[in-house]
Amino acid sequence: MMRFLIVEDHPLFREALEGALRMVAPAADILQATSIDGALEQVAATTELDLILLDLSMPGTTGLSGIIRIRKAFPKIPVVIVSGYQDRQIISGALSLGVSGYILKSSSKQDLAQSIGEVLRGAVCVPAAYRGQVRPQRAAGPAQDLLKRLHELTPQQLRVLEMLKRGLQNKQIAFELKISETTVKVHVSDILRKLNVISRTKAIVEMSRIDFATLAGGGTAAERERPRPDQQ
Numbered sequence: 382m383m384r385f386l387i388v389e390d391h392p393l394f395r396e397a398l399e400g401a402l403r404m405v406a407p408a409a410d411i412l413q414a415t416s417i418d419g420a421l422e423q424v425a426a427t428t429e430l431d432l433i434l435l436d437l438s439m440p441g442t443t444g445l446s447g448i449i450r451i452r453k454a455f456p457k458i459p460v461v462i463v464s465g466y467q468d469r470q471i472i473s474g475a476l477s478l479g480v481s482g483y484i485l486k487s488s489s490k491q492d493l494a495q496s497i498g499e500v501l502r503g504a505v506c507v508p509a510a511y512r513g514q515v516r517p518q519r520a521a522g523p524a525q526d527l528l529k530r531l532h533e534l535t536p537q538q539l540r541v542l543e544m545l546k547r548g549l550q551n552k553q554i555a556f557e558l559k560i561s562e563t564t565v566k567v568h569v570s571d572i573l574r575k576l577n578v579i580s581r582t583k584a585i586v587e588m589s590r591i592d593f594a595t596l597a598g599g600g601t602a603a604e605r606e607r608p609r610p611d612q613q
Contacts, residue, residue, distance in 0.1 A: 382408060382409065382410055383406045383408075383409040383410070383431045383501075384409065384410040384411075384412065384427065384429060384430050384431055385402050385406075385409055385410070385411050385412065385430070385431060385432050385433075385434065386411075386412045386413070386414065386420060386423055386424065386427075386430055386432070386433045386434070387399065387402075387411065387412070387413045387414070387434050388413075388414045388415075388416075388417070388419075388420040388433060388434065388435045388436060388439065389413075389415070389434070389435075389436045389463070390415045390416065390436065390439055391436070394436075394463075394486060395413055397490060397493070398434055398463065398493065399411050399413075400490055401490050401493035401494040401497060402434075402494075402497065404490070404491070404494035405494050405497050405498050405501065412427065412430075415439075416439055417439055417447045417450055417451065418540070420433070420435070420451060421450065421451065421454055421536070424451075424454070424455050424458065425454075430455075430458050431458075431459070431501065432458070432459050432460075432461065432481075432497070432500065432501065433451065433458055433459070433460045433461070434461050434463050434484075434497075435447065435448065435451065435460055435461070435462055435463065435480075436462075436463055436464060437462055437464040437466060437475075438464070446531075446539060446542070446543055446588075448460065448462070448475070448478045448480065449478065449531060449532065449539060450536055450539045450540070452478060452479055452480075453532070453535075453536055453539070454536045456479075459481040459500060460479075460480045460481060461480060461481050461482040461483070461484060461496075461497070461500055461506070462475050462480050462482070462483045462484065463484045463485075463486060463493075464483070464484075464485065464486060465485070465486040465487070467485060467487075467508075469511055472507060472508070472511055476505070476507075481500045481505055481506070482496060482499070482500045482504075482505055482506035482507065483506070483507050483508065484496045484497075484506065484508070485508050488508075530575055530576050530577065531576075531588075533575045534572060534575055534576075537558075537568065538568050538571060538572050538575070540558065541554060541558070541565065541568045541569065541572060542572055542584065542588060544557065544558075545569070545572075545581055545584060545585055546585050546588050551565045551566060551569070569581065572584060
């Protein structure tokens with residue numbers, strides 16, 4: 382039996398993705414998560430997973446750090462981005478992080494199913510309008526250096542870094558992660574060292590510099606849109 386994980390906080394689109402997956406594999410076991418933390422818990426508790434469908438914009442995380450956390454923790458599981466962001470640079474940036482495909486939320490259920498099927502057969506899928514126009518790109522200069530340093534963080538340190546970016550203090554981080562404040566301080570110290578910065582504020586500033594536009598070497602602001610009811 383095939384097993385899939387949908388990581389999406391919008392219930393309407395979770396339903397649309399489940400319908401598309403059923404078209405590909407009617408008897409599949411389909412798991413769902415509404416956050417990156419929930420997704421990582423689901424994957425850790427699952428013996429085998431064939432594919433993860435991931436929304437770029439999830440509560441408490443950025444698309445970049447969310448992808449890095451999942452890819453770092455479970456590098457062998459294929460990940461496909463399903464997003465409303467329609468921009469060549471963003472798609473190229475996502476491919477640069479090793480995802481197996483990028484699907485637009487404006488796609489019909491039939492197109493969703495077709496793209497998922499392509500990935501399961503070993504292909505890398507991108508929207509038809511962007512085929513031949515997008516390819517994995519490497520960031521240059523400081524952006525590439527920072528991305529490399531982010532990859533050196535452990536999954537738990539990436540989680541702490543996201544919480545720092547949200548403005549949480551050590552006591553709040555300790556409460557959310559169910560660890561001691563002393564452990565949080567150790568994580569923060571290691572994060573600052575690996576990112577080569579001297580303060581929490583500087584770490585947040587550095588994290589904010591990395592997005593898909595800088596990863597792909599520039600780009601315009603992308604429009605985000607939810608799927609229309611007639612496309613589900």
